[in-house]
Every structure is written in structure tokens, then in C-alpha cells.
Amino acid sequence: MSLKFQLLNSTGQTRKQEIIKTAAKLFKEKGYSAVTMRDLAKAVNIRAASLYNHIDSKQDILKSIIISLAEEFTNGMETIKNSDVSIIDKLRAIVSLHVNITIHNTYGMASLNNDWMHLEDQLEYYLSLRKNYEEDFVEIIKSGIETKEIRDSNPEIIMFSILTTLRSLYLWLPKKDDLNRQELAKNLGDVLINGINHQSTTA
Amino acid sequence: MSLKFQLLNSTGQTRKQEIIKTAAKLFKEKGYSAVTMRDLAKAVNIRAASLYNHIDSKQDILKSIIISLAEEFTNGMETIKNSDVSIIDKLRAIVSLHVNITIHNTYGMASLNNDWMHLEDQLEYYLSLRKNYEEDFVEIIKSGIETKEIRDSNPEIIMFSILTTLRSLYLWLPKKDDLNRQELAKNLGDVLINGINHQSTTA
DNA sequence: GTCTATATCCCGATAGAC
DNA sequence: GTCTATCGGGATATAGAC
Numbered sequence: 001m002s003l004k005f006q007l008l009n010s011t012g013q014t015r016k017q018e019i020i021k022t023a024a025k026l027f028k029e030k031g032y033s034a035v036t037m038r039d040l041a042k043a044v045n046i047r048a049a050s051l052y053n054h055i056d057s058k059q060d061i062l063k064s065i066i067i068s069l070a071e072e073f074t075n076g077m078e079t080i081k082n083s084d085v086s087i088i089d090k091l092r093a094i095v096s097l098h099v100n101i102t103i104h105n106t107y108g109m110a111s112l113n114n115d116w117m118h119l120e121d122q123l124e125y126y127l128s129l130r131k132n133y134e135e136d137f138v139e140i141i142k143s144g145i146e147t148k149e150i151r152d153s154n155p156e157i158i159m160f161s162i163l164t165t166l167r168s169l170y171l172w173l174p175k176k177d178d179l180n181r182q183e184l185a186k187n188l189g190d191v192l193i194n195g196i197n198h199q200s201t202t203a
Numbered sequence: 204m205s206l207k208f209q210l211l212n213s214t215g216q217t218r219k220q221e222i223i224k225t226a227a228k229l230f231k232e233k234g235y236s237a238v239t240m241r242d243l244a245k246a247v248n249i250r251a252a253s254l255y256n257h258i259d260s261k262q263d264i265l266k267s268i269i270i271s272l273a274e275e276f277t278n279g280m281e282t283i284k285n286s287d288v289s290i291i292d293k294l295r296a297i298v299s300l301h302v303n304i305t306i307h308n309t310y311g312m313a314s315l316n317n318d319w320m321h322l323e324d325q326l327e328y329y330l331s332l333r334k335n336y337e338e339d340f341v342e343i344i345k346s347g348i349e350t351k352e353i354r355d356s357n358p359e360i361i362m363f364s365i366l367t368t369l370r371s372l373y374l375w376l377p378k379k380d381d382l383n384r385q386e387l388a389k390n391l392g393d394v395l396i397n398g399i400n401h402q403s404t405t406a
Numbered sequence: 407g408t409c410t411a412t413a414t415c416c417c418g419a420t421a422g423a424c
Numbered sequence: 425g426t427c428t429a430t431c432g433g434g435a436t437a438t439a440g441a442c
Contacts, residue, residue: 015425030320033236037418049420050426058418088400114317117233141399151401154390160375161368161394168367176359187357191364195398196344197291198354218407240436253408255437409442416435424427 016054019044021107023061028110028170032062032118063122065111070129072101077136087144091162092189094137098166099185102173109170137163162192219257222247224310226264231313231373235265235321266325268314273332275304280339290347294365295392297340301369302388305376312373340366365395 009018022043026035037058041048055061076097080090102109116126138159144150150158165188176184212221225246229238240261244251258264279300283293305312319329341362347353353361368391379387 031234031236031317033234034321036416038416046425047427048418049428052419053425088402114234118237148401151397151399153394153399156379157390157394158399160371161391164368164371164374165364168363168371171367172363187360188364191356191360193398193400194354195396195400196354196356196361197396197398198351199291239434241434249407250409251436252410252438256407261436407442409440411439411441413438414436417433418431420431421429422427423429424425 015044019051019054020061020064024065024105024107024111027062027065027115028107032058032111032115059118059120062111062115062118065108066116066119066126067122069101069105069108069112070126073097073133074129076101077133081136081140087140087147087149088193090140091144091193092185094140094162095166095189095192096181096185098169099173099181099188102169103181106170106174109167113167113170134159134163165192218247222254222257223264223267227268227308227310227314230265230268230318231310235261235314235318262321262323265314265318265321268311269319269322269329270325272304272308272311272315273329276300276336277332279304280336284339284343290343290350290352291396293343294347294396295388297343297365298369298392298395299384299388301372302376302384302391305372306384309373309377312370316370316373337362337366368395 008014011018013021019040023035023040026039026043029035037048037051041051044051077094080093080097083090083093085093116123116130119126138155141150141155141158145152145155173184179187211217214221216224222243226238226243229242229246232238240251240254244254247254280297283296283300286293286296288296319326319333322329341358344353344358344361348355348358376387382390
């Protein structure tokens with residue numbers, strides 16, 4: 001195996017990385033299907049044909065964006081699942097996981113949420129990762145209900161409510177760049193976990 | 204103005220209504236841009252050219268789906284805003300508004316959430332309706348914090364958390380058709396408003 | 407109101423010069 | 425590694441027969 005040296009551009013990325021990041025930004029704005037290779041080429045200041053010296057296909061770009069993110073979530077959940085902390089702290093760790101990943105890859109989160117159905121070869125793999133993630137999440141909530149750390153409501157509704165909020169963070173985080181990630185994770189955790197009703201009781 | 208009589212098909216819809224409803228279903232599965240007029244024609248068992256006897260353009264279909272829904276939400280919010288009930292009851296009414304609209308037009312909600320950016324002439328109008336809706340929502344939360352009905356957290360985070368959950372209902376409601384709408388609205392309201400932490404206090 | 411045929415344009419991707 | 429030129433196909437939409 002030979003060492004490879006890559007010329008990096010002014011932002012410290014290889015051309016391939018630049019193309020993928022730019023594609024993610026365009027996919028966020030219009031969705032995978034509405035972005036053409038000519039759009040993407042214009043955004044990185046080359047001709048469409050030249051893109052193919054760096055990537056195999058449009059589909060190849062989508063795969064790179066989505067699969068790496070889905071695996072980041074899977075790995076994060078695995079760590080949280082096996083950690084020795086309270087259920088409430090596990091939920092706070094899940095909130096932080098989403099906040100951190102969304103901060104460092106805001107554009108990619110849009111594709112993960114909205115364009116996964118355009119995956120071809122990797123569709124089944126993606127769906128299995130997502131299914132496992134949701135199952136792990138709902139198990140954490142169920143065990144919290146058993147230990148009475150969590151109010152006894154429908155576990156799927158609780159999971160859905162928290163997860164859809166976390167999945168939508170990418171839409172909203174760019175407007176709130178005055179909040180740093182610790183502050184945001186704490187605020188969001190308070191709202192999602194402790195609720196908003198000032199009069200609510202623990203009964 | 205002359206009276207018009209329309210032949211209705213076996214499901215009691217005009218052909219135009221059937222086309223729009225079928226389009227909404229396809230848009231939910233793949234997004235507006237990835238659905239072709241040939242796909243839509245096949246789904247309603249005619250040829251693509253024949254669609255144009257009922258609708259002006261593909262864009263015309265998207266406009267019909269999104270604008271009517273956005274106006275339903277605007278009207279619902281207007282009623283809630285002016286009603287003389289507690290803030291918590293206003294929030295519960297917003298939850299019910301979303302549950303009811305999502306139940307009767309699940310497919311359309313996907314376009315409202317994901318395909319609004321493909322609106323052409325009506326884009327600005329849609330954006331103004333959405334902006335007003337969110338402003339009304341956050342005002343309700345702020346007044347609830349003032350009256351101490353709502354815990355003193357960041358109002359935008361509270362609004363975002365509740366609204367993204369409600370906007371994502373269309374993804375999840377079809378899997379939960381065992382719950383009727385009153386049950387669902389109550390469960391969801393409990394989780395969103397009272398939170399999930401069994402140990403949380405009102406301090 | 408549905409059909410066939412077609413106009414016009416744009417898509418993803420490749421070939422090959424430089 | 426980027427370019428020009430182009431292939432083959434599929435997109436929305438129209439024209440006009442029935």
C-alpha cells in the first residue's frame with residue numbers, strides 16, 4: 001500500500017470532499033432529485049463532466065452523505081446504550097449526540113431525513129440502521145418507565161416526539177448560532193424531558 | 204353563472220380531485236421532483252397527455268395541495284388565538300388542529316413539509332402564511348410564560364420542539380391507526396405539555 | 407375525455423483532446 | 425484534472441384525431 005498525498009484547497013478539503021459538502025448544501029435547499037450535476041458543477045466552479053473525475057455518480061454522492069451519518073448515529077447509540085448512567089442521563093446523551101452531529105454536518109442531516117428513499121444499493125442497509133436505532137431508543141424509554149424515572153405514557157409516542165424534534169434540528173439550528181452547543185443541548189433537554197407545564201405534577 | 208354538474212367516480216370524487224389526491228400520495232413517497240407526469244398518469248390509469256384535460260400543469264397540482272392546507276392552518280390558528288380559554292388549552296387546541304388536519308390529509312402534509320420550496324408563483328404567499336403561524340404560536344407561549352402557566356424556558360425552543368413534532372405527525376400517524384384522534388391528541392398533548400420526567404418539579 | 411405522435415428541452419454520464 | 429462535444433433517454437407539455 002502506497003502513501004497518498006492529496007493537494008488540499010484553500011478550505012483544507014480535497015476536491016472530492018468539497019464536491020460532497022457542496023452537494024449536501026444543494027440537496028438541503030431543493031432535495032436530491034431537483035439538483036442536477038450541472039447545478040453542482042456550477043457551485044464548485046467546474047464543468048459537469050469534470051465532476052466524474054472525483055465521484056462515480058450522483059448516487060455515489062448521496063450514498064457518501066447518508067451512510068456515514070447513519071453510522072455515526074448507530075455508533076453513538078451503541079455507546080449510550082452500554083453506558084452506566086441513569087435513564088434521564090441517557091436521554092440527555094441522545095440529545096447531545098443529535099446536537100453535535102447536526103452542528104458539524106447540518107446540510108447532510110437534510111439528506112438523511114428527506115432523501116434516504118433515493119438510495120439504491122444501500123437502501124436496505126440504511127433502513128436496518130434506522131430501525132435498530134429506533135428500537136434501541138424505545139427500549140431506553142421503556143426501561144425508564146419501569147424504573148419510574150419516566151412518566152408512564154405511551155413509549156412510542158414519547159420516542160416519536162423526542163426523535164422528530166431532534167431530527168428536525170438541522171432546519172432550525174442555523175438560525176440560532178448565538179447558542180453554543182452545550183447551552184442548546186441543555187435547553188432542549190429541559191424542554192423535551194421536563195416538559196413545559198409549570199403546573200404539572202409527578203402524580 | 205351557470206350550475207355545473209360533475210360526474211363522480213366510484214369513490215365519489217371528480218377526476219381532478221382523484222388526480223390531486225393520487226399526486227399527493229406519490230409526492231409523499233418520492234417527493235415532487237422525483238414524480239413524473241407519467242408516474243401519475245399510470246397511477247390513475249390514463250396516459251400522461253390526458254392529465255392536462257384536468258389540470259394546467261404539474262406545478263398547478265403542487266399549488267392545490269399546499270396552499271389549501273396552509274390556509275387551513277392559518278384559519279385554525281386565528282380561531283384558537285381569539286378563543287377565551289387558558290394557554291394550556293390553547294396549546295391542546297393546536298395539537299388537535301394538527302392531528303385533525305393530518306388525519307384527513309396525511310399525504311398532503313408531506314408536500315406541505317417537504318416540497319414547499321418547489322412552489323413558483325405562490326412561494327412568497329406560502330412563506331408569509333408560515334411565518335405568521337409561527338409568530339402566533341410563539342406569542343401564545345410567551346403569554347403562557349408571563350402568566351406562569353408555562354415553565355420559563357426559551358420560547359423559541361419550546362415552539363420549535365412542539366411544532367416539529369406536530370409537523371412530522373404525517374410520517375407516523377399511518378402506523379398508529381389503532382389510536383383514534385381524540386386519544387392521540389390527548390396522549391400527544393400530555394407528552395408535549397407535561398413532559399416525560401417523573402421526577403420533575405414545578406420549581 | 408382519452409388517445410397517438412411529437413416538440414422542445416434537460417438529464418446523467420462518457421469519449422477523448424489538452 | 426478540466427475541457428468540449430455528444431450520446432441516449434426521459435422530462436413537461438401541446439396538437440389534433442376520434
